[in-house]
Amino acid sequence: MQGLLPYLVRRLLWVPVILLAVSFIAFAITRFGPGDPVRVAMGQYSDPVVLERVRHEEGLDKPLLQQYGIYVKNLAHGKLGESFTYRNRDVSEVIFPKIWVSARLGLVAMLIVFAVGVPLGVFAALRQGTWADPLSISTLLVFQSIPVLISVPLMQIVLVLKLHWLPAAGWGGILDTHIVMPALAISLPGIAGVARLTRATMLSVLREDYVRTARAKGLGEFTVITRHVVRNSLLPLVTVVGISLATLVEGAFFAEMLLGVPGIGQLAFQAVNGRDYNIILALILILTTTFIIASIAIDIAYTIIDPRVRYERREIG
Amino acid sequence: MASVDYVLGEDEVDRERPSRGPFALAMRRLLRKKIAVAALIFIGVFYFCGLFAPVVAPHSFTDQDLDAVLQGPSLAHPLGTDKLGRDLMSRVIWASRTTVVVTVATLVTGGLVLAVGLGLLAGYVGGRVDTAIMRLGDVFFALPGLPMLIMINATLGGRIRGMGWLQAMEDGLRINGFPDYVVVFGALSLFAWVGGARLIRSQVLALRETEYVTAAKAMGASTARIIVHHLLPNVANIVIVSLSVSLGAIAGTEIALSWFGVGVQPPNPSFGVMLYEGGNIRTLQANPHLLLVPGAVVAGLIFSFNLLGDALTDVLTPHAR
Numbered sequence: 229m230q231g232l233l234p235y236l237v238r239r240l241l242w243v244p245v246i247l248l249a250v251s252f253i254a255f256a257i258t259r260f261g262p263g264d265p266v267r268v269a270m271g272q273y274s275d276p277v278v279l280e281r282v283r284h285e286e287g288l289d290k291p292l293l294q295q296y297g298i299y300v301k302n303l304a305h306g307k308l309g310e311s312f313t314y315r316n317r318d319v320s321e322v323i324f325p326k327i328w329v330s331a332r333l334g335l336v337a338m339l340i341v342f343a344v345g346v347p348l349g350v351f352a353a354l355r356q357g358t359w360a361d362p363l364s365i366s367t368l369l370v371f372q373s374i375p376v377l378i379s380v381p382l383m384q385i386v387l388v389l390k391l392h393w394l395p396a397a398g399w400g401g402i403l404d405t406h407i408v409m410p411a412l413a414i415s416l417p418g419i420a421g422v423a424r425l426t427r428a429t430m431l432s433v434l435r436e437d438y439v440r441t442a443r444a445k446g447l448g449e450f451t452v453i454t455r456h457v458v459r460n461s462l463l464p465l466v467t468v469v470g471i472s473l474a475t476l477v478e479g480a481f482f483a484e485m486l487l488g489v490p491g492i493g494q495l496a497f498q499a500v501n502g503r504d505y506n507i508i509l510a511l512i513l514i515l516t517t518t519f520i521i522a523s524i525a526i527d528i529a530y531t532i533i534d535p536r537v538r539y540e541r542r543e544i545g
Numbered sequence: 546m547a548s549v550d551y552v553l554g555e556d557e558v559d560r561e562r563p564s565r566g567p568f569a570l571a572m573r574r575l576l577r578k579k580i581a582v583a584a585l586i587f588i589g590v591f592y593f594c595g596l597f598a599p600v601v602a603p604h605s606f607t608d609q610d611l612d613a614v615l616q617g618p619s620l621a622h623p624l625g626t627d628k629l630g631r632d633l634m635s636r637v638i639w640a641s642r643t644t645v646v647v648t649v650a651t652l653v654t655g656g657l658v659l660a661v662g663l664g665l666l667a668g669y670v671g672g673r674v675d676t677a678i679m680r681l682g683d684v685f686f687a688l689p690g691l692p693m694l695i696m697i698n699a700t701l702g703g704r705i706r707g708m709g710w711l712q713a714m715e716d717g718l719r720i721n722g723f724p725d726y727v728v729v730f731g732a733l734s735l736f737a738w739v740g741g742a743r744l745i746r747s748q749v750l751a752l753r754e755t756e757y758v759t760a761a762k763a764m765g766a767s768t769a770r771i772i773v774h775h776l777l778p779n780v781a782n783i784v785i786v787s788l789s790v791s792l793g794a795i796a797g798t799e800i801a802l803s804w805f806g807v808g809v810q811p812p813n814p815s816f817g818v819m820l821y822e823g824g825n826i827r828t829l830q831a832n833p834h835l836l837l838v839p840g841a842v843v844a845g846l847i848f849s850f851n852l853l854g855d856a857l858t859d860v861l862t863p864h865a866r
Contacts, residue, residue: 246684373844373848375843375844381840385829389826477689481691500696500699512696
């Protein structure tokens with residue numbers, strides 16, 4: 229793990245800079261939005277004098293940079309601002325229950341992705357040269373190509389309307405039949421991706437010298453595969469955890485909307501339609517922070533799992 | 546010479562043009578893959594229909610046949626009609642025009658101009674320029690793509706759509722919904738360049754140190770000449786691969802934005818709008834064709850893009866595996 233600590237320090241120092249830049253971009257965009265939140269909040273009884281006063285109280289008449297300064301100051305105190313549509317409620321009050329729902333859904337989906345994807349990839353790689361390999365891989369590519377927007381309604385047609393197996397929509401926690409469709413919908417593309425990657429790395433590991441050595445010294449095929457091939461093939465998968473996290477979040481946006489799951493996807497949809505920019509802003513900041521932390525955690529995990537990885541002074545790319 | 550023919554094998558020999566570039570060879574290998582050809586044909590038909598929608602489509606996307614509302618397939622309407630009596634086949638063809646315009650425009654601006662331009666600049670010039678471009682890339686990379694795109698389109702979309710010259714262009718070019726297209730592909734391009742630029746930069750960093758670039762410099766070649774003649778041809782393969790891999794995602798994102806209501810606005814046709822209209826549970830029960838028809842076309846297109854991307858990766862970067 230040589231060089232990990234300085235590398236980590238450089239990465240961590242960079243985090244607040246990125247967060248500041250991201251929040252400024254996102255903040256500036258919200259202030260160019262159509263519709264005046266104060267006017268929306270006042271409804272039809274808007275009195276120009278009151279309008280100006282409220283705008284002044286909320287600091288909306290100040291220059292953009294000053295408004296941003298106030299936002300960051302509040303942020304430093306853990307305040308994400310007030311929701312425009314949920315009157316008199318703090319954004320964090322609205323947002324955290326939704327995140328809890330989405331996080332549980334995402335965790336279940338992530339488990340499905342790796343629990344199904346890895347064995348499928350191993351299976352395909354071991355069947356290379358037979359019909360089973362191209363069949364399973366192209367089937368997976370089909371699943372990878374169907375957007376959640378289409379796969380969810382398809383599932384609804386088959387599983388709900390034809391077979392009556394599942395409830396059409398709703399949410400009841402992770403031990404409830406409602407979770408089946410959203411979890412399946414957002415994990416399908418990920419399963420395909422993980423399986424294809426597992427297969428590709430399996431195939432290259434199978435050609436390694438140490439695999440031949442293991443066979444030559446008389447180990448059973450099962451032991452060779454499980455102990456030497458699969459374990460070494462799983463390393464690159466650590467790097468895709470981050471990518472699949474992003475895919476899951478994007479999928480969740482649509483699956484939650486379509487299936488009535490009260491998570492951040494549904495909240496984002498409502499916030500966009502209600503021009504509730506403080507909520508969108510908070511969502512973007514939370515997601516960005518999550519991704520950055522996840523990517524750093526993955527880098528650390530990678531060096532611990534694979535001692536061959538070194539972080540040099542200058543990373544390429 | 547017969548002996549040379551024998552060594553090279555049949556298909557590598559071309560009597561009229563003795564030497565063939567690696568790119569042409571790669572294209573030959575691509576055309577030998579049946580699946581890749583099938584994908585290319587699907588994509589070709591799709592782009593043809595989209596480009597020539599006014600000629601190909603039997604009806605306009607707004608034409609209503611109120612005697613035939615929500616009908617299944619028939620001779621007059623091969624793919625049925627929607628709840629306003631609009632011909633579904635024509636809607637699909639017009640919607641593919643939206644996909645065509647957005648994918649091509651995003652590819653050219655975000656995938657080629659911005660990605661290649663900034664990647665070359667960062668890699669070749671280096672120093673502060675490199676740092677500035679790459680750090681900007683870091684910021685864009687850290688922003689969650691879809692939520693950002695939704696927000697940009699929701700907030701700035703209205704302003705951009707309202708600009709006078711865009712409306713004038715819509716009338717001038719006779720493309721319905723032109724301002725919508727600009728909003729969508731502009732926002733997409735903003736995020737599409739980062740991956741490509743990083744890739745190209747890392748390639749250029751290595752190419753910059755090669756002997757032939759040093760030789761060209763020693764002979765007094767200008768920076769422009771080195772970039773155009775020595776660097777661009779050598780990153781072309783990688784550019785093509787990364788573009789082809791991202792096409793499916795670009796098409797999918799436009800559809801997602803329009804589905805969300807922040808992309809192409811009705812009545813202008815988009816697969817996103819059609820999928821939204823066909824996707825609620827009552828419509829699925831009564832008229833599943835409203836979802837199945839656009840859904841099949843979209844899934845087919847993204848599947849073809851993915852197949853083509855895989856095939857191009859195999860053919861153009863053989864050493865990557």
